[in-house]
Amino acid sequence: MSEQHMKAARWYRARDIRVEQIEVPTLGDPHQVKVKVAACGICGSDLHEYAAGPIFIPVDSPHPLSHDQAPIVMGHEFAGEVVEVGSAVTRVAVGDRVAIEPILSPHRDGAYLMERYNLSPQLGFHGLSGGGGGFAEYTVVGEHMVHRLPDALFYEQGALVEPAAVGLHAVRQSSLKAGDSAVVFGAGPIGLMVIESLKAAGAASIHAVELSAARKQRASELGAIVHDPTEREIVERLMAASGGGFDVAFEVTGLPAVLNQSIASTHPGGETVIVSIWESEAAIHPNQLVIQERTLKGIIAYRHIYPAVIALMQQGYYRAEDLVTARIALDDVVSQGFEALLADKAQVKILVDPSA
Numbered sequence: 428m429s430e431q432h433m434k435a436a437r438w439y440r441a442r443d444i445r446v447e448q449i450e451v452p453t454l455g456d457p458h459q460v461k462v463k464v465a466a467c468g469i470c471g472s473d474l475h476e477y478a479a480g481p482i483f484i485p486v487d488s489p490h491p492l493s494h495d496q497a498p499i500v501m502g503h504e505f506a507g508e509v510v511e512v513g514s515a516v517t518r519v520a521v522g523d524r525v526a527i528e529p530i531l532s533p534h535r536d537g538a539y540l541m542e543r544y545n546l547s548p549q550l551g552f553h554g555l556s557g558g559g560g561g562f563a564e565y566t567v568v569g570e571h572m573v574h575r576l577p578d579a580l581f582y583e584q585g586a587l588v589e590p591a592a593v594g595l596h597a598v599r600q601s602s603l604k605a606g607d608s609a610v611v612f613g614a615g616p617i618g619l620m621v622i623e624s625l626k627a628a629g630a631a632s633i634h635a636v637e638l639s640a641a642r643k644q645r646a647s648e649l650g651a652i653v654h655d656p657t658e659r660e661i662v663e664r665l666m667a668a669s670g671g672g673f674d675v676a677f678e679v680t681g682l683p684a685v686l687n688q689s690i691a692s693t694h695p696g697g698e699t700v701i702v703s704i705w706e707s708e709a710a711i712h713p714n715q716l717v718i719q720e721r722t723l724k725g726i727i728a729y730r731h732i733y734p735a736v737i738a739l740m741q742q743g744y745y746r747a748e749d750l751v752t753a754r755i756a757l758d759d760v761v762s763q764g765f766e767a768l769l770a771d772k773a774q775v776k777i778l779v780d781p782s783a
Contacts, residue, residue, distance in 0.1 A: 434781065435563035436760045437498040441480050444501065444761050452559050452567040457515035458537040459567050462525065465582035467554075467561030467779045468504035469764050470590065471615060472704065476501070476555065477765045479706070483555040491549050492531045495557025502779070503529035503554030505561030506576065506585025516570045524576040526585040527561070527568055528592075528733050529553035537570040545730040552728075561586075562760060564781045574733045580740055583747040583754075586778055591736045591745040594620025596729035597702045598628050602722070603675045605629030610665060612636045612689050613679035614646035614653070616750065616776050617702060621677050622649050623744050634668060636661060636688070641773035649749065656688075665692040672697055683709035695719040702726060750776045756783035 432448045439445060454461055475482055485496040509523045515537065519525055531551035532544040541547055554560030559567055576585045594617060603609060609630045611621050614637035625633045626649070635651040637643045643653045654664060665688075666672055672694025678686050681703035689699045690711065698721065716723055739745065752775045755763045760779055768774050 433564035434757055435500045435560070436502065436757060438476060438480065438484055438501050439498045441476070441478065444477060444765065445498075446758055446760060449500070449563070451565050454511060454513050454567060456569070457513040458570045459513045460509055460516055460519060460570055460573050461511035461565060461567050462507040462527065462573070463510045463565055464505050464507040464561050464563060464781045466506055466586040467502040467781065468586045468590065469760070469768060469777045469779065470504050471617065472555060473501055474765060474768055475704070475706070478769060482704070483552060485556060490531070490551050490556045492533070492551055493553075493557030499555075499557045500560035500563050500566070501554055502561030502563065503552045504586055504589040505554070506582045506588070509573070510565070513570070518570050519573050519575055524582065524585065525573040526576055526588040526733065526737070527553065528572045528574060529589065530572070530728060531556055531558065534569055534571050539571055543730055545728045550727070562757060562779060562781065574737065577737065577741060580737065581747070583751060583778060584740055587745055587747060587750060587776065588733055588736050588740070590616055590776070591620050591623070591740070592729035592732050593617050593702065594624040595627070595736055595739070596732050597621055597677060597700055597726050598624040599732070600724070600726050601675050601677075601700045602698050603628055603630060606631045607674035608632040608669055609675045609677065610634040610636065610669070610673045610692055611651065611677045611679060612685050613703070614639070614642040614651070615679065618677075618679040619645055619649060619750060619775065620745065621679060621702065622646060622651050626650055627739050627744050632669070634665065634673070636665070639772035642775070645749070645775060662688055662691045669694070674698070675700065677702055679703050681705050683707070687711055687715070690715050690721060690723065693721055696721065698722040698724065700724055700726060751778055753777045755779055757781045
């Protein structure tokens with residue numbers, strides 16, 4: 428392999444991701460940073476794109492910020508080493524270990540322009556919407572997208588900052604206060620991150636609803652009281668377990684029936700937070716909200732939260748040993764990564780090493 432080329436996994440269409448040789452990206456802006464990727468997680472969003480995409484991937488026209496369209500390099504949950512910086516970069520230096528905040532949102536001079544930059548109409552993700560990605564040996568990102576990792580956190584931990592940020596943002600945007608009760612519907616990778624975030628936020632009682640035996644076990648090990656939705660009427664069981672309803676419910680499945688269960692499991696005046704990305708419409712009866720003055724809200728990604736996630740990781744939250752179930756080489760990203768996640772719910776987080 429020449430120094431000008433590298434291996435990368437690119438999405439061409441659903442069920443068609445190819446590991447191939449592409450050109451190594453170069454800095455094109457004084458506020459850009461070149462990163463040698465050390466570890467990159469496979470996300471549920473990646474899985475959706477592989478199984479049934481495109482969702483976020485630009486196909487018919489280039490993304491307005493990345494100016495890129497399929498085929499695109501995938502991978503947005505990653506950490507690595509800074510190997511080159513633009514002339515105006517001040518946040519990091521060559522040799523720094525960094526976690527990447529992969530949000531594409533309007534920016535200038537090394538900073539996002541919007542306070543709530545995750546709500547831009549142009550929202551995209553590095554590794555989903557073009558511009559490069561973590562399933563490659565190298566990638567180039569803006570200075571505003573890099574966060575230095577403390578010495579105590581390894582690259583694997585750095586690759587978990589992105590999914591942990593989703594969970595922590597969901598909890599911080601909710602009305603939950605220390606001592607409150609919460610239920611999480613869906614104990615996949617993000618559901619487990621929500622459970623960890625609820626622990627960090629001081630929730631006194633955390634319940635989880637999950638079908639998969641392996642994921643139920645993970646949720647239990649992280650401290651949640653776990654319920655199987657197929658055993659008896661789940662809402663009745665949750666109302667009994669919570670003494671009349673939870674303060675906050677988190678919906679992390681994207682299933683219409685589960686959304687209704689989430690709302691119904693909260694007490695009068697309670698709140699439901701939708702964390703999942705949806706592939707279809709969902710019907711709810713507004714009286715579920717109106718007559719009991721419940722609140723329903725949605726969240727997307729995260730903002731201004733990477734430093735908090737990194738600080739909580741230093742306290743022992745979001746541990747890689749609790750969440751990473753496999754480590755694979757980039758060449759195996761389809762067979763041992765995407766296909767494994769589709770076939771086996773025992774898998775939680777699979778990390779890819781592009782240099783292996």
